[in-house]
Amino acid sequence: MTASAxxxxxxxxxxxxxxxxxxxxxxxQARIDAHGVRFRPHVKTSKCLEVIGAQLRAGAHGVTVSTLxxxxxxxxxxxxxxxxxxxxxxxxxxxxxxxxxxGCRLKLVVDNLAAADAxxxxxxxxxxxxxxxxxxxxxxHRSGIAPDSDTLLAVGRALxxxxxxxxxxxxxxxxxxxxxxxxxxxxxxxxxxAGCALAARRLREAGIDCPGVSVGSTPTALAxxxxxxxxxVRAGVYVFFDLVMHNxxxxxxxxxxxxVLTTVIGHQPDKGWxxxxxxxxxxxxxxxxxxxxxxxxxxxxxxxxxxxxxxxLLVSANQEHGIMAAAGDAVPCNPADVVARFxxxxxxxxxxxxxxxxxxxxxxxxxxxxxxxxxxxxRFRGW
Numbered sequence: 001m002t003a004s005a006x007x008x009x010x011x012x013x014x015x016x017x018x019x020x021x022x023x024x025x026x027x028x029q030a031r032i033d034a035h036g037v038r039f040r041p042h043v044k045t046s047k048c049l050e051v052i053g054a055q056l057r058a059g060a061h062g063v064t065v066s067t068l069x070x071x072x073x074x075x076x077x078x079x080x081x082x083x084x085x086x087x088x089x090x091x092x093x094x095x096x097x098x099x100x101x102x103g104c105r106l107k108l109v110v111d112n113l114a115a116a117d118a119x120x121x122x123x124x125x126x127x128x129x130x131x132x133x134x135x136x137x138x139x140x141h142r143s144g145i146a147p148d149s150d151t152l153l154a155v156g157r158a159l160x161x162x163x164x165x166x167x168x169x170x171x172x173x174x175x176x177x178x179x180x181x182x183x184x185x186x187x188x189x190x191x192x193x194a195g196c197a198l199a200a201r202r203l204r205e206a207g208i209d210c211p212g213v214s215v216g217s218t219p220t221a222l223a224x225x226x227x228x229x230x231x232x233v234r235a236g237v238y239v240f241f242d243l244v245m246h247n248x249x250x251x252x253x254x255x256x257x258x259x260v261l262t263t264v265i266g267h268q269p270d271k272g273w274x275x276x277x278x279x280x281x282x283x284x285x286x287x288x289x290x291x292x293x294x295x296x297x298x299x300x301x302x303x304x305x306x307x308x309x310x311x312x313l314l315v316s317a318n319q320e321h322g323i324m325a326a327a328g329d330a331v332p333c334n335p336a337d338v339v340a341r342f343x344x345x346x347x348x349x350x351x352x353x354x355x356x357x358x359x360x361x362x363x364x365x366x367x368x369x370x371x372x373x374x375x376x377x378x379r380f381r382g383w
Contacts, residue, residue, distance in 0.1 A: 013261040014362040016367040016368065018369050019370050023255070024238055024251075024255060032233050035233070036227075039234075039235075041063060043065055044066040045239055046239055047070060065083070068095055068383065071096075075099060084107065097128060111143050112145075116155045120158065123162070132165070133212065134169045135169075136152070138195030139192065141173065141174035141175040153203065159208075168214060173191070185219050185223035196229075213232075216233045221234075221238070238250075242288075244292065244353055247292040248292075259350060261348075264276055264346040272325050276350075278314075283322065283358055284354065284361055286354040298313070362379065
């Protein structure tokens with residue numbers, strides 16, 4: 001990418017490398033296509049119609065969302081096959097029903113009997129029906145029903161007896177973010193697949209229709225050796241990648257498509273500090289690498305053309321100030337060199353720990369191609 005494409009931008013700014021993004025999209029789609037299953041990307045990472053459009057053109061079928069705002073924005077753009085992959089709050093059912101009645105094939109997710117009962121009651125009152133998926137917990141990461149539990153069948157029966165169509169079961173192996181070896185990732189991908197397939201089999205054996213089996217996280221989607229019994233895969237952060245994913249081992253630094261453009265606004269030479277205008281309001285407070293094998297603190301600084309600056313990190317972040325310094329003893333720190341190497345006004349780019357969290361700080365991306373072409377792509381925000 002040419003630096004001149006970014007010279008006119010005010011900072012901090014979210015910079016999206018389109019060429020890297022498209023390469024990431026193509027690689028993931030090819031990976032899932034090779035398994036012979038559908039791919040339903042999670043759009044919570046980008047929240048951007050231009051990005052989603054690129055994913056769909058590459059071969060994705062439908063989208064996964066984590067907010068009704070995302071669902072509404074996608075539907076307005078003509079995307080009607082939407083999985084709302086967060087447990088539904090009863091108070092949101094009226095809003096979800098309004099979207100469905102406009103023609104959206106909105107799918108809801110439950111992982112408990114109370115939520116299932118609330119959906120049944122709301123659908124009876126409205127004389128309409130949602131398609132509902134059961135969330136299965138295959139790794140103890142967050143939400144979901146254990147695939148071998150009695151609760152799974154109780155929820156399935158409640159929906160069936162309430163005349164609610166069950167679309168299938170879904171799982172998210174979020175604990176994959178804590179791993180960093182190919183063998184461990186492959187094993188968790190198989191655990192996710194097997195657990196979700198078990199849940200589907202138990203429902204079917206109990207006389208409860210369960211046509212779909214949906215699995216996915218970016219690491220397990222890339223690591224899975226087989227997907228027997230799976231009908232679709234979901235993944236999200238792969239579209240941009242980030243430093244957490246780099247530490248997990250599923251991408252190289254030059255796969256990271258999102259960065260934050262920032263400007264040097266001052267120095268503390270005696271401390272070896274370079275002060276930039278990207279603090280946590282631009283980068284987020286996400287320190288997802290802090291428990292991994294390599295801690296990137298608040299981000300990895302790069303030159304404006306995207307080349308990582310060896311030995312330096314963004315070591316601290318206040319609201320609007322970032323502090324860049326040598327990481328440990330990696331770079332000898334001569335106070336005069338700090339100012340000479342990074343003079344006032346120098347533009348840098350910071351690779352983020354968590355692309356979803358960093359993207360959420362901005363209303364738009366400055367999308368750039370290697371030939372210097374620059375466009376503004378808006379994000380949708382809120383819930």
